[in-house]
Amino acid sequence: MKNDPERMAMDKxxxxxxxxxAFVIVGHRDPDGDSLGSSLALGLALEQMGKRxxxxxxxxLFAAYQRLPDSNRVKVVSMAPDGFQVAVFMECNAIERSGxxxxxxxxxxxxxxxxxxxxxxxxxxxxxxxxAVGVMVYRLLTKIGVDITSEIxxxxxxxxxxxxxxxxxxxxxxxAFRVCGDLxxxxxxxxxxxxxxxxxxxxDKVRLLAVGLGNLRLEAGGRVASTVLxxxxxxxxxxxxDTEGIVNHGKAIDGVSVAVLFKEVELGxxxxxxxxxxxxDVAEIAGAFGGGGHPRAAGCxxxxxxxxxxxxxxxxxxxxxxxxxxxx
Numbered sequence: 001m002k003n004d005p006e007r008m009a010m011d012k013x014x015x016x017x018x019x020x021x022a023f024v025i026v027g028h029r030d031p032d033g034d035s036l037g038s039s040l041a042l043g044l045a046l047e048q049m050g051k052r053x054x055x056x057x058x059x060x061l062f063a064a065y066q067r068l069p070d071s072n073r074v075k076v077v078s079m080a081p082d083g084f085q086v087a088v089f090m091e092c093n094a095i096e097r098s099g100x101x102x103x104x105x106x107x108x109x110x111x112x113x114x115x116x117x118x119x120x121x122x123x124x125x126x127x128x129x130x131x132a133v134g135v136m137v138y139r140l141l142t143k144i145g146v147d148i149t150s151e152i153x154x155x156x157x158x159x160x161x162x163x164x165x166x167x168x169x170x171x172x173x174x175x176a177f178r179v180c181g182d183l184x185x186x187x188x189x190x191x192x193x194x195x196x197x198x199x200x201x202x203x204d205k206v207r208l209l210a211v212g213l214g215n216l217r218l219e220a221g222g223r224v225a226s227t228v229l230x231x232x233x234x235x236x237x238x239x240x241x242d243t244e245g246i247v248n249h250g251k252a253i254d255g256v257s258v259a260v261l262f263k264e265v266e267l268g269x270x271x272x273x274x275x276x277x278x279x280x281d282v283a284e285i286a287g288a289f290g291g292g293g294h295p296r297a298a299g300c301x302x303x304x305x306x307x308x309x310x311x312x313x314x315x316x317x318x319x320x321x322x323x324x325x326x327x328x
Contacts, residue, residue, distance in 0.1 A: 009125040010140055016086060016109055016123050017144070022052040024084040024106070028092045029099040030059050031074075032244065033162025033197065035091040038111070038133040040070050041155035042088065045146045054081050058099030062242045063205075067196040068158060069151050080106070091133045093117045093292050111136060116283060116292040131176040134159025138179050150187025157188045162197065165248075170278065170296050205242040208233065212246045212261070219314070220323050223257045225250030226314065228306065231264040243273075251275040258282065258317050262310065270309050273299045280320045288316060 017023075025043050027035030036057075043053045056077045065071055080087060080102035087106040092098050093114050110121030113136065115128040130136050134156045141148055148156075160180055164172040184190060208229060216227040227250060234241040243263055250259030258280050261273040272289070274282035275297055282298040291300025302309050318324075 006125070006127050006129075009123075009127075010136070010143070012123050013109055013111065013125045013140065014144060016107060017046065017049070017051075020051075020085045020107065022084040023086045023088055024054045024056060024080050025088045025090060026056050026080070026092065026098045026100055027090045028097045029057075030244075031057050031061060031065070032091075033065065034132045034134055034159040036061065036065055036071075036074070037068075037155040037157075037159030037162070038090045038137045040068075040073065041134070041137050041141070041152045041159070042090070043073065044070065044149070044152050044155070045141050045144070048146050049144070052084070054084060056080065056100060060240050062240065062244060063202045064197045064200075064242075064244075065158075067200070068193075069154060089121065094120055114283075114292055114294065116287055131171045131173055132160045132163035134163065135175060135179050138183075148183075148186050153183040153186040153188045154193060157183045157190070157193060158197065161193065166194075166198075171294065202239065202242065204237045204239050208237060208241060208243055209246055209249070212243075213249060216250055218253070218256070220318060220321065222253075222255040223321060223323075224260070224314065224317055225253055225256045225258075226260040226262065226310070228262045228310075229264065230306075231267050234264065247273040247275050251277075257321060260313060260317065262306065262313075264306070268305070269301065269303050270306070271299065271301055272309075272313055273297075274317075280317070285313075285316050285320060289313070 023046055025039045027039050039055050043055045046053050055074050057074050060076055061071055080100055087103045088109040091112055095103055108121040110124045111133060112126045113128055113130040113133055117126045138156050157180055160176050164176055211233050212227045212229055216225060218225055247259050247261035257277050259275045263271045265271045274285060276282045281295040283293045283295050286292050286298035286300040289300040289302055293299055
């Protein structure tokens with residue numbers, strides 16, 4: 001194991017964590033369960049080690065994650081706070097992906113499991129074989145020897161549960177189950193976590209889902225599902241528009257290989273979410289437009305007229321499926 005590159009990368013991260021005293025922890029925009037859970041778990045562990053920690057996000061948390069312990073520790077900022085020596089990026093494939101500036105002069109630690117991560121940090125621990133960054137943080141905390149409290153365990157469990165799609169996605173492996181079993185023994189209540197994340201859904205999100213399902217289209221003989229949430233619809237949502245998981249409804253349709261959600265976050269700017277089966281690597285598709293992600297779940301940003309954006313994205317999807325001409 002001494003020559004294992006991934007183990008050596010984790011050891012370098014541990015060195016930085018032990019040698020410095022003040023840390024700012026940041027994930028990607030619109031933090032999901034893995035980015036958020038991993039950040040909170042690492043932050044609590046560092047405080048246990050006597051370190052000073054700030055956990056920041058460019059965007060407010062979705063309602064489901066606001067119910068989790070310590071969620072109020074996350075501060076919404078546009079610039080990194082002063083006085084911190086090290087910036088730790090969690091599940092973030094670029095500094096710009098965080099949506100936060102002001103990291104010049106900091107030691108940059110990059111912890112991620114996306115294959116397209118360009119190793120942008122001073123210290124990089126990127127392991128695409130991991131089901132979630134939460135698994136990586138569990139390994140790290142176990143090696144450091146901190147006390148994994150029930151709160152830390154809950155954050156790690158949320159990270160793994162959500163990034164494996166409740167253990168339904170292809171990244172689910174034996175280690176993910178083993179780690180979650182350990183976390184339950186450390187005090188996680190799986191039923192309470194599931195209730196917090198998947199139940200008590202805000203009515204605003206249900207309305208957005210209704211709009212998305214209402215304009216869902218099947219194409220390519222039922223192999224592609226696409227839906228649109230335009231800017232007016234998102235702006236009509238009284239709270240932070242929560243579209244997480246909407247694209248999965250298209251993918252769940254029998255016969256669909258690729259599902260695409262076109263979300264107009266600003267006028268003429270579309271955040272594209274892609275989901276697929278084993279036939280298509282949507283990370284490659286997203287990468288062609290400057291985005292990234294996992295082989296079965298990825299995303300990117302594209303600007304332009306909706307008709308042109310749809311045509312541009314779907315033409316690449318059709319090519320990946322080996323379809324020469326799309327159905328009209």
